[in-house]
Amino acid sequence: MKKLVSALLIVAMLLVCATACGPASETDELKVGFIYLHDENSTYDKNFMDAAKAACEAMGVTYLQKANISESNECYDAAVELVEEGCDIVFADSFGHESHLLKAAKEYPDVEFCHATGTLAHTEGLDNFHNAFASIYEGRYLAGVVAGMKLNEMIEAGEITAEQAKMGYVGAFTYAEVISGYTSFYLGAKSVCPSVTMDVQFTGSWYNEQLEKEAATALINKGSVLISQHADSMGAPTACEEAGVPNVSYNGSTAAACPETFLISSRINWEPYYEYIITCVKDGTAIAADWTGTLETGSVELSELGTNVAAGTAEKLAEVEEELKNGTKKVFDTSTFTVDGAAITTYMADVDTDEAYTGDTEAIEDGAFAESKARSAPYFDLRIDGITLLNEAM
Amino acid sequence: MNKSAVKKQHREPLFHIAKRDDLVWWKAWLIRLAAILLAMLLVGVISVILTKGNFFETYQIMFIGAFGRLGSSTRLLWKFFQKTAILLCLALAVTPAFKMRFWNCGAEGQALIGGLAAAFVMMKLGDQLPYPVLILIIVVASILAGAVWGTIPALFKAAYKTNETLFTLMMNYIAMQLVSYYAYVNAIPAGSGQIQSISTGHLPVIGNQPYLLNILVVAVITAFMLIYLKYSKHGYEISVVGESQNTARYIGINVKKVIIRTMMISGAICGVAGCLLVAGTDHSINANTVGGQGFTAIMVSWLGQFHPLIMVIMSALIVFLNSGAAKVADSYFLNSSYADIVVGIVILFVVGCEFFIRYTVKYRHLQRGKSA
Numbered sequence: 001m002k003k004l005v006s007a008l009l010i011v012a013m014l015l016v017c018a019t020a021c022g023p024a025s026e027t028d029e030l031k032v033g034f035i036y037l038h039d040e041n042s043t044y045d046k047n048f049m050d051a052a053k054a055a056c057e058a059m060g061v062t063y064l065q066k067a068n069i070s071e072s073n074e075c076y077d078a079a080v081e082l083v084e085e086g087c088d089i090v091f092a093d094s095f096g097h098e099s100h101l102l103k104a105a106k107e108y109p110d111v112e113f114c115h116a117t118g119t120l121a122h123t124e125g126l127d128n129f130h131n132a133f134a135s136i137y138e139g140r141y142l143a144g145v146v147a148g149m150k151l152n153e154m155i156e157a158g159e160i161t162a163e164q165a166k167m168g169y170v171g172a173f174t175y176a177e178v179i180s181g182y183t184s185f186y187l188g189a190k191s192v193c194p195s196v197t198m199d200v201q202f203t204g205s206w207y208n209e210q211l212e213k214e215a216a217t218a219l220i221n222k223g224s225v226l227i228s229q230h231a232d233s234m235g236a237p238t239a240c241e242e243a244g245v246p247n248v249s250y251n252g253s254t255a256a257a258c259p260e261t262f263l264i265s266s267r268i269n270w271e272p273y274y275e276y277i278i279t280c281v282k283d284g285t286a287i288a289a290d291w292t293g294t295l296e297t298g299s300v301e302l303s304e305l306g307t308n309v310a311a312g313t314a315e316k317l318a319e320v321e322e323e324l325k326n327g328t329k330k331v332f333d334t335s336t337f338t339v340d341g342a343a344i345t346t347y348m349a350d351v352d353t354d355e356a357y358t359g360d361t362e363a364i365e366d367g368a369f370a371e372s373k374a375r376s377a378p379y380f381d382l383r384i385d386g387i388t389l390l391n392e393a394m
Numbered sequence: 395m396n397k398s399a400v401k402k403q404h405r406e407p408l409f410h411i412a413k414r415d416d417l418v419w420w421k422a423w424l425i426r427l428a429a430i431l432l433a434m435l436l437v438g439v440i441s442v443i444l445t446k447g448n449f450f451e452t453y454q455i456m457f458i459g460a461f462g463r464l465g466s467s468t469r470l471l472w473k474f475f476q477k478t479a480i481l482l483c484l485a486l487a488v489t490p491a492f493k494m495r496f497w498n499c500g501a502e503g504q505a506l507i508g509g510l511a512a513a514f515v516m517m518k519l520g521d522q523l524p525y526p527v528l529i530l531i532i533v534v535a536s537i538l539a540g541a542v543w544g545t546i547p548a549l550f551k552a553a554y555k556t557n558e559t560l561f562t563l564m565m566n567y568i569a570m571q572l573v574s575y576y577a578y579v580n581a582i583p584a585g586s587g588q589i590q591s592i593s594t595g596h597l598p599v600i601g602n603q604p605y606l607l608n609i610l611v612v613a614v615i616t617a618f619m620l621i622y623l624k625y626s627k628h629g630y631e632i633s634v635v636g637e638s639q640n641t642a643r644y645i646g647i648n649v650k651k652v653i654i655r656t657m658m659i660s661g662a663i664c665g666v667a668g669c670l671l672v673a674g675t676d677h678s679i680n681a682n683t684v685g686g687q688g689f690t691a692i693m694v695s696w697l698g699q700f701h702p703l704i705m706v707i708m709s710a711l712i713v714f715l716n717s718g719a720a721k722v723a724d725s726y727f728l729n730s731s732y733a734d735i736v737v738g739i740v741i742l743f744v745v746g747c748e749f750f751i752r753y754t755v756k757y758r759h760l761q762r763g764k765s766a
Binding site: 038039040041064065066067068070071072073077080081084095096098099100103204 | 462723
């Protein structure tokens with residue numbers, strides 16, 4: 001018994017010592033704090049984490065992270081904790097973090113709060129609260145071009161007729177971000193393969209491997225000869241590899257897991273944005289309320305091409321990318337699509353977030369839908385002809 | 395039967411296990427404390443291997459993660475008590491059912507449905523009623539919703555002898571889907587599938603401390619549960635039904651009534667937890683609002699041996715481990731598995747040490763010494 005007691009006392013002393021004698025270092029250098037919805041096991045968060053590491057190491061600043069922070073009061077707590085740890089910038093990566101991050105931003109006017117995919121910065125008008133996104137629709141349009149080339153190859157080889165050129169798309173929710181994504185993908189394909197049509201199946205979840213796999217399989221069984229997706233798991237690419245159906249991926253290359261069917265993937269690279277906000281704080285300049293990364297800034301990235309893309313894809317891709325960059329081509333050019341059989345000449349988009357879900361901003365400018373202009377997060381939500389929604393997103 | 399008294403001719407094993415019957419309470423607690431400290435020691439060793447950091451730094455970061463830095467704001471300390479309070483509230487809720495051997499695995503769903511009721515009232519009536527009336531309706535609605543969600547499986551158990559473990563578990567998923575549906579339909583902003591922030595019907599803030607109300611409410615529930623289980627007639631009936639339903643029937647207890655009544659209370663307290671989370675802390679709701687604490691509460695209740703005061707300690711321990719380990723994981727850029735490993739190790743030791751409290755290991759040479 002005595003031995004046990006003395007052993008306990010030693011351990012207890014060690015613990016007390018461990019907590020009491022540690023250093024609490026405070027330095028003057030710039031600190032950035034990152035809040036993530038999940039951890040590295042989610043492709044969505046890993047994309048942010050890799051960029052944070054790269055940007056902060058390149059810029060020589062310290063960075064902290066709070067992972068697995070749910071879209072609740074937890075996010076507010078995490079933000080305040082990062083502020084108390086001495087962060088000059090706090091960044092959160094998930095849509096549902098926004099209102100909680102905003103609450104922290106109001107309490108700490110001296111700290112910059114940046115939020116990916118959010119919509120409130122342009123109406124809140126706080127000096128220290130900012131939204132950011134990227135013109136990923138351009139990336140998806142380019143990926144669509146690759147898909148269209150593949151369809152043309154299949155038509156020429158006699159595998160399908162021009163009428164059978166139907167693509168399938170697995171979406172998360174019936175939300176502007178997703179609608180903007182699949183529409184730009186479809187328009188990219190249509191720009192090279194005019195007879196293409198598309199079915200969209202929603203899963204009602206950003207990450208559900210089983211549901212995404214089932215949705216992709218259902219689309220294939222309904223006659224889709226090519227699949228793309230806007231959801232975060234490997235569900236759809238795996239289903240395509242098993243069925244031998246070409247797949248356009250998202251958030252990074254899936255070539256390693258799906259060598260036969262992988263065509264191309266687009267993703268947002270957050271590194272340029274991180275470097276931008278760090279530079280702003282270092283220089284004492286204001287961070288834009290809304291920042292939209294583009295092909296030019298290096299925020300929209302395309303992966304390498306898969307082994308089974310159609311001949312001439314790389315050349316065509318480079319050509320269209322150049323056209324998008326120099327502005328001769330616009331993704332949502334109103335002459336390339338119709339809604340209910342008619343061309344669009346005017347459209348009030350719901351840009352401002354309020355409880356009345358009504359259009360408030362004219363989005364058609366110079367013959368195109370001006371996506372990500374009035375705010376960084378996408379707001380294209382037109383249901384264009386040629387795309388059939390098999391369900392609404394729940 | 396004193397085995398050591400029996401003279402044995404054959405070779406004795408190196409040690410044998412014997413049941414203890416009289417271990418003074420402080421010795422039992424010393425064993426438990428030793429188990430926790432040993433577990434923490436192992437956690438430290440594993441952390442050093444994973445992080446390649448300093449052995450003591452791990453503990454330091456854990457304490458900072460759970461309680462905040464010495465001398466800095468008390469915010470993390472408040473958060474610690476808040477998290478402990480919510481976990482404890484859910485553990486207290488399932489305990490009367492457990493004592494009755496009714497395995498209520500539905501605290502998650504019962505709390506969530508209580509939260510949903512709160513959110514519904516906050517959004518529908520928020521700007522139409524005077525504040526005190528509104529708060530009253532929110533609280534009553536949450537309690538009723540939780541109670542109904544808890545009573546449904548009890549009714550089926552009483553009437554058809556359905557398996558309550560599966561039933562309550564399934565009810566969790568129904569609650570989650572209902573919340574997802576509600577959040578989707580009433581989303582702010584539209585179509586995002588999320589309710590970000592409800593502006594009306596927040597529970598009052600006492601003394602400028604946003605978590606104080608929650609902590610006080612749970613303290614009251616703890617006291618209530620202590621008295622209810624130990625000194626009330628209901629508590630006695632629960633124990634008897636738990637020991638043997640036949641005995642209960644024999645002494646004239648209406649078993650069905652006790653099952654239904656107890657689950658109603660169990661669900662109602664879960665409803666309170668949901669109300670505290672939605673109207674008190676988050677001011678929003680999603681399927682993850684309770685965040686699995688309804689399941690952790692089951693463990694807390696068992697670890698606390700269904701005793702409200704021990705459950706206070708166990709809730710605090712688990713919250714400490716979770717927030718501390720999360721801080722370590724973030725500091726060294728590890729993923730969430732680290733926290734799972736830490737909590738897993740400590741729980742294993744805590745559960746394992748009960749063996750040494752109930753049994754004693756007797757070594758051969760010791761017995762010889764005694765019998766000689």
